Amino acid sequence: MTLRWDVLAAILGMALATYLCRAGGYALLRATRPPPFVTAMLQHLPGCIFIAFLAPNLAQDGPAAWAAAGATIVTQATFGRLALSIAAGVAMLWLIGHSPGA
């Protein structure tokens, strides 16, 4: 169980930077009174953040991942059980990888 000072310094720097990101956006909002347009934007942000994160990743992963993504969304929309939907996506990807001709 060693703890090197340079590693500790790097970890503390990383932790501080990360906390600034976590708290900074809300702190800015709390300190200023945002115009209605910004408030409306905030309503739309959550879905857009995730789509913008997922799109490039999925595009890179190719058709097998798209099929797995489809399986996840259909399962979630049908049954509304997150654990089941997660498993369905992984299982789909695994099945495609192990199907004959893959």
Place this chain on the structure above:
Amino acid sequence: MDHQGGKGTAFTREGMRRGVRAALAITLGLMPFGLVIGMVSDAKGLSLLETWLMAGLLFAGTSQLVALELWADPAPILAATLACLVINLRMAPMGAALAPVLDRVHGLRLWGTLAFLVDNAFALTIAEIRAGRRDAGFLLGASLTMWANWMTMVTIGHLFGALVRLPPGHPVFFASMTTLLALLVPIWRGRSDLLPWAVAGTAALAVHGAGLGAPWPVLAGAFLGATVGAAMDRWRETMP
């Protein structure tokens, strides 16, 4: 800011319990990523104590992975700090979007809850807000459950990573993606989301295609998509 919904509902134990339950339902999807971080930390020569400190204080997997990719001897203090600042910038708009919940708490309950903010807990809380519940306890309960799961999996990855080494492309590592995909379903509010989401995805792909790395595709997509959504709202309000 406490006055809107009565003092008792801003942060409750019952809300925390509900957050814990909601998070437990998706721990399955969050486990593989923790394993990866533990394994990579071990491979880069970090001790278990250093791995715990990094995972526990950061609790932000993607930035940890990127920082560990540029790990060197001595540790790259400035580069790792900047990597975290840039990659975790996507969490700044998340905190702002949680205003309906966070506006009603202050002090440690506010700034402490924010310290554990993480993508999946954010998504679960947005779904809660849209179901009409605004309890910061839910956010903290969900985040802390994910943190505990995270620390457990990072530890297992560090201790046994060499034994269970899975190939990088193994379907199990797709679980963190499927978790976010599944969480999109409760966030979806109907057809009015279609255009903003399409704009967000297209913009992210374009920025990514132009060769820009994280966080620019996410920030550009989120910002443009939200702008289109807000413009649509305004246009609809001004229609007779």
